[in-house]
Amino acid sequence: MCTVCGCGEGQAYEEGLDHHHEHFPPNDEHVQSGLLHYGHGPAHAHAPGLSQARMVKIEQDILSKNDSYANANRARFNRDGVLSINLVSSPGSGKTSLLTMTLERLADELPLAVIEGDQQTSNDAERIRATGVAAIQVNTGKGCHLDAHMVGHAMDKLPLAKQGVLFIENVGNLVCPAAFDLGEAHKVVILSVTEGEDKPLKYPDMFAAADLMLLNKIDLLPYLDFDLPRCIEYARRVNPAIEVLEVSASSGEGIDQWLDWLRRHRQALM
């Protein structure tokens, strides 16, 4: 039987069908010589000018490898009733400060753990551990985002009790992390009001992928020209379903609503 799809031998190569691969007996001399068409000349190729080359239809999502790791992570989260949150933002949005405050407020109530993604240094993981919550740092080196494979390995090293919350702090980058599913339940995008209100339009993929936008540093609003309603309108242009909360990691404003959002979504998993 064919190991590619389980079909019986001898029914291979049907032009025009997706089911479209060839079968080679293991000792076939043509395989050993690297020739693939048993002396019949050109392959069933539809491009002109091809000789011994052949066409292979594969129809695979380019990110399917990442997605299969993400699905495995998701199955683990679901099995253990863990709420997993992928925190994404540009650098300097106050992601780590917001996270440490969140951990301090929730630590007595829920099992918590953190995966910290940065290109270099373990500074952020140290900030997290100072709150008493277990954290593991993933340095992506030259990489601009976490991928599901890294997260799976990090989970192996991280003690996380069932029905807890896992925060994954992604690399500060509003572009690349949008494309990589980590298996999380929700992407939460953090945008600080010291940035431009048009960021949802400039980086639409990230805002389209997120379920919640946290508008951080809201205490600074009186000193800035940031047009809050317009920012929210831009985010909803890209993602009509996105929820929005206004928060400040330094004054504590809006943090109760954010914690309620987390509790509600954790409850929904049970």
Next chain:
Amino acid sequence: MHEVSICEGIILLLEEQAVVQHFQQVKTLWLEIGELAGVELEALRFSFEVVSRGTLAEGARLEIQQPQGRVWCQDCTQSVPVKTRYDACPECGGHQLQVCAGDELRIKELEVV
């Protein structure tokens, strides 16, 4: 910048396929990269050239189809074309839109030896 990771993903898939489909070298790749997939084609071509060096796809030709972005407008209850994720519906000007095509990121077909 994640065009490099995307190319690494492509090479991984090709190496897997080379084993199951018995080929040694990839001459041409047909990719489908939708207009709304968030991928810059020039950056992708550049990254591919770099990432594929020393692999079974070194020197391979990239043929990229770019399906048009389409969204479902909840107000008009029809599918309409858009160029970006923040475009308004060309019919009603609204933003109650759901992407239904144009976010593809797929390898379609290969020419191999």
